[in-house]
Amino acid sequence: MLASQIKDKSMTTLLSAQALQLDTSHGVLFQNLNFTLQVGQRIGLIGHNGSGKSTLLSLLAGQRSVNSGSIQMARLCRLQHVEQHLPHTLHALSLYDAMLDAINDVPELHWRVDSLLHELGIDAATAEVPVQSLSGGQHTRLLLGRALLRDPNLLLLDEPSNHLDLPSLLWLEEFLLNWKGAFVLVSHDQRLLNRVTRQSWILRDRQITCFDQPCSEALQSLALADDAAQARRDAEQCEIDRLAASSKRLAIWGSVYDNEKLARKAKTMQKRVDHLKEEQTTVTEGQPWTLQLHGKESAANHLLQLDALTVRATPDLPGLFKLEQFGVRPGDKIALLGANGTGKSSLLRQCWQAILSGQSSEHIRWHTAAQIGYYDQSLQQLSSDASLPDALYPFVAGSDTGRTELARKQALISAGFPYHRHQQKVASLSGGERARLLFLALSLASYHLLFLDEPTNHLDMQGKQELTEALAGFTGGFLLVSHDRDLIEQSCQEFWVVQDGRLERWLDAESAYQCLQNKPSLSQDQQERHSGQAAIPFKTTDIVFNDMELALQRLCEVEALLQADLARKPRHQKAQQQANWRKEMDSLNRLLGL
Numbered sequence: 271m272l273a274s275q276i277k278d279k280s281m282t283t284l285l286s287a288q289a290l291q292l293d294t295s296h297g298v299l300f301q302n303l304n305f306t307l308q309v310g311q312r313i314g315l316i317g318h319n320g321s322g323k324s325t326l327l328s329l330l331a332g333q334r335s336v337n338s339g340s341i342q343m344a345r346l347c348r349l350q351h352v353e354q355h356l357p358h359t360l361h362a363l364s365l366y367d368a369m370l371d372a373i374n375d376v377p378e379l380h381w382r383v384d385s386l387l388h389e390l391g392i393d394a395a396t397a398e399v400p401v402q403s404l405s406g407g408q409h410t411r412l413l414l415g416r417a418l419l420r421d422p423n424l425l426l427l428d429e430p431s432n433h434l435d436l437p438s439l440l441w442l443e444e445f446l447l448n449w450k451g452a453f454v455l456v457s458h459d460q461r462l463l464n465r466v467t468r469q470s471w472i473l474r475d476r477q478i479t480c481f482d483q484p485c486s487e488a489l490q491s492l493a494l495a496d497d498a499a500q501a502r503r504d505a506e507q508c509e510i511d512r513l514a515a516s517s518k519r520l521a522i523w524g525s526v527y528d529n530e531k532l533a534r535k536a537k538t539m540q541k542r543v544d545h546l547k548e549e550q551t552t553v554t555e556g557q558p559w560t561l562q563l564h565g566k567e568s569a570a571n572h573l574l575q576l577d578a579l580t581v582r583a584t585p586d587l588p589g590l591f592k593l594e595q596f597g598v599r600p601g602d603k604i605a606l607l608g609a610n611g612t613g614k615s616s617l618l619r620q621c622w623q624a625i626l627s628g629q630s631s632e633h634i635r636w637h638t639a640a641q642i643g644y645y646d647q648s649l650q651q652l653s654s655d656a657s658l659p660d661a662l663y664p665f666v667a668g669s670d671t672g673r674t675e676l677a678r679k680q681a682l683i684s685a686g687f688p689y690h691r692h693q694q695k696v697a698s699l700s701g702g703e704r705a706r707l708l709f710l711a712l713s714l715a716s717y718h719l720l721f722l723d724e725p726t727n728h729l730d731m732q733g734k735q736e737l738t739e740a741l742a743g744f745t746g747g748f749l750l751v752s753h754d755r756d757l758i759e760q761s762c763q764e765f766w767v768v769q770d771g772r773l774e775r776w777l778d779a780e781s782a783y784q785c786l787q788n789k790p791s792l793s794q795d796q797q798e799r800h801s802g803q804a805a806i807p808f809k810t811t812d813i814v815f816n817d818m819e820l821a822l823q824r825l826c827e828v829e830a831l832l833q834a835d836l837a838r839k840p841r842h843q844k845a846q847q848q849a850n851w852r853k854e855m856d857s858l859n860r861l862l863g864l
Contacts, residue, residue, distance in 0.1 A: 282309045284347040284424050284452060285330065290339035292325065299325060300476045303339070307452065309423070314463040314485050315456045317473035319702040319730045323456045326473065327351060327426045330454075350417035351426045356401060356409060365404065365412055366397040372416035382419055390415050391441065405610050407438025414445070425453040431462055433727065435610040436753045437786050458731045460485050461755045475555050489731075502551040510550070513543045561709050561729075561736035564716040565746030568600040570637045573719045573747055574621065579633040581613045581620060590616055593773040594850070595831070596766070598719065602747040605758045607782055608768030614751045615647065617768075618721040622646075640718040647724035647751075649704045651711075654697035658682055658707065661696050665711035678714075685710045702728045709737075720748040726757060755779070825858040 283306050290303035299322040307313065317323045328334045330341060331351035343349065360368045366383065373379045387397055390411045396404075404412065410430050417425060431439055439462070446453070446466040454471075457463055463470070463485035470481045470488035479495075481488035517539035524533030576596045580589040590613030598604065606614045622644045624634045636642065643665075644651065652661045659678040666678070679692060685706060696704065705728035712720070722741075726734050734757060741748065741761035752758055758765070758779055765782040767774050776782040832851045 282346070283307070283344055284309060285341065285343050285349070287330070287341045288339055290329065290336050290341070292322070292329070292334075293337050298476055300473065300478070303478045305471065305478060305480055307424070307454065309452060310450075311452045311469055312446075312467045313452075313454045313469045313471055314467035314488075315454050315471050315473065316463070316485060316488070316731060318732060319728070321473045322476075323473055324354070324428050327428050327454065327456060331426055347424055348420065348422045349424045349426065350420055350422035352413050352417050352428060352430060354428050354430075354432060356413060361400070361402040363401055364398050365392065365401060365408070368401050368412055369397075369415055369419065373419050379419060386415055386418060405435075405438070406433040407435060407441070407610065410434060410438065410442060423451040425449070425451065427453055427455045427457075429456050429458070431457050431459045433610075433724075434753060436607060436755075436783065437609050439753055439755075440783070440787065458726070458729065458734060459754065459756075460731055460734070475552075485731075496554055499551050499553050503553050506546060506550050510543055510546050513539055513546070517543060561733055561740055562713045563709075563720070563737075563740040563744055564713065565720075565744040566641060566716045566718045567745050568637065568640060568718045570600060570640065572597045572599055573602075573637050573640050573642075574598040574749075575635040576621075577633055577635075579620075581617045583613070583616045589771075591768055591771045591773060596773065596775070598747050598749060600718065600747055601745070602764060603741065603744070603762045604747075604749050604764045604766055605762040605779075605782075606749055606751045606766050606768065607753075607758070607786060609786070612768040614768055615723050618644070618723050618749060618751060619646075622721055637718070641716065642719045642721070643712050643715065643717040644721045645708060645712060645723060645725050647727055649701070649708055649728075652696045652704060652708055654695065656696055658687055658692050658694060658696065661707060662711045662714065666714045681710060681714060702730075705729065706733075716746075718746045720744070720746065722748055722750045722752070724751055724753075726752060726754045755783075825855060828854050828858070 286306040288304055291301040292299045303326075315323050315326070325334065328351070329336055331349065332341075333351070356368070360371060363371065366387070369383045369387065370380060373382075392408070392411060392415075396408065399408075401409075401412065413430070430442060434442065439459075443462055443465055446455070446462075455463065455467060467484050468482075470483060470485055472479045472481070472488060472492055479492065481491055483491060517536045520532050520536035520539065523529065524531075524536055574597060576593055578592070578594060580592045582589050590611075606617065608614050621634055621636075622642075624631065625636060625642055630636065653664075659675055659682065662678045662681070679689065682692060683689060687703075687707070696707070699707065705725075709725075725737060729737060734754060738757050738760050741750070741757070744761075750758070750762060762779070765776040765779055767776060767782050767785050769785065774785070776785065828851050832848060832855070835848055835851075
């Protein structure tokens with residue numbers, strides 16, 4: 271009896287939709303959508319940019335109306351829509367008052383604000399901060415808190431992971447894992463979707479396909495279905511071609527020999543061809559463009575050298591952090607990690623501004639022959655007043671590819687910008703379109719070194735995967751600022767973490783994540799369990815090691831750095847740095863028993 275009740279409850283429908291269709295000024299956004307959403311379901315809503323994911327959530331929340339079809343909501347459904355952005359009317363309020371604003375119509379719930387703030391990890395001091403001064407992670411917690419005050423059993427979450435730093439993203443993941451109600455989560459973060467969802471709705475080609483699988487498995491199933499559909503279509507096309515050729519041949523014979531029977535047979539066969547064309551298997555329209563990046567190898571020892579550099583948001587502001595001596599060699603693939611506001615983007619911007627000025631200094635030096643590119647997360651490199659072909663020109667002026675206007679226009683068409691849009695101004699493009707245009711510009715040139723500042727902010731899931739593959743196969747070097755864990759782990763080999771006003775170098779992603787969460791490394795914990803005694807964590811000024819092999823590798827690196835510095839003229843040597851290196855070598859020798 272109890273098991274039956276539990277089963278019945280788990281199958282209770284909260285919301286259902288039949289034959290939904292929505293038309294926009296650009297055409298039909300989606301049509302004939304049918305689905306049900308049940309108690310406890312954890313659904314990832316997946317699709318390309320512009321496929322209508324956010325619009326579908328707003329329809330389910332009752333904020334928009336469909337052209338045809340219907341949405342039924344059960345009486346027991348308590349739905350809350352968590353949008354991407356806070357209303358502007360809240361920006362002048364404190365976080366606490368913004369929470370109260372969500373339940374102004376039910377004063378008896380005001381007592382819940384204090385307890386909920388504690389559950390969300392928001393302290394009393396932060397609760398008094400104006401909303402406009404909050405970080406992206408705090409905005410997400412506020413948006414969730416406002417929804418949770420209504421005690422929902424269904425959350426519609428519209429890209430809550432956008433612009434979150436890694437610590438906030440890990441918090442969001444933990445929150446969703448512990449959430450007991452149902453939710454629909456729109457996100458392009460495949461790792462997050464795999465961790466917190468059990469079902470996937472894939473919106474594409476104006477249709478929705480539902481899978482009882484998390485994101486990665488659902489995408490694999492969809493790919494298999496696409497392959498099968500393409501095979502069926504190819505077989506159907508062969509039959510259509512065969513019948514069409516026979517029909518044409520019989521029609522010719524009927525005309526030449528004045529044979530009415532052959533002519534009727536040709537018409538019958540042509541009707542069969544027309545019917546097969548109408549019933550032919552539909553295949554996906556796919557994406558118009560594949561993201562690519564072209565790298566160059568270099569014989570130089572270093573592409574970029576940073577010495578005693580204080581990183582600042584602007585020259586007149588206090589320093590965010592300081593680094594002693596770091597370098598990027600040819601082929602280095604480095605992720606720059608840390609919480610929002612610690613100075614990661616400022617480091618890239620400071621380096622890029624120095625390169626644009628053409629003036630190296632004792633703090634920032636680069637190889638003069640190196641071709642260096644920069645992806646700015648604000649997308650300000652593209653001139654807002656320029657037409658699309660003209661916006662590409664500064665990126666390709668010094669290369670063989672795309673220098674002619676015809677080549678640039680052909681590239682734009684292949685990237686999904688049709689000819690009639692080429693005179694459109696960059697300022698009129700959406701954020702996703704501007705990101706695609708900037709990536710197209712970078713793909714038309716080749717680089718020894720790339721600075722990439724949050725390149726996934728406007729990319730959909732397929733675009734992220736293409737970027738991951740492009741960076742994994744990139745023959746040049748790059749410095750990447752990102753919070754996308756799949757991108758970081760699959761494309762990077764070294765991890766620089768900005769924390770507590772300093773920069774540390776790590777050689778594995780997991781240890782870097784634990785550093786950001788202020789947790790000990792797994793290898794240290796494992797060492798304690800296996801040895802039965804307290805492990806001796808080894809942490810130098812610049813690098814943390816988890817095994818003896820890495821320590822030996824670092825010892826060789828430090829010895830080489832010391833010898834290189836000693837080979838300089840005395841006035842260019844860094845006595846303090848040499849002392850640090852010698853101290854580090856002594857620690858390494860003790861660790862290795864040398």
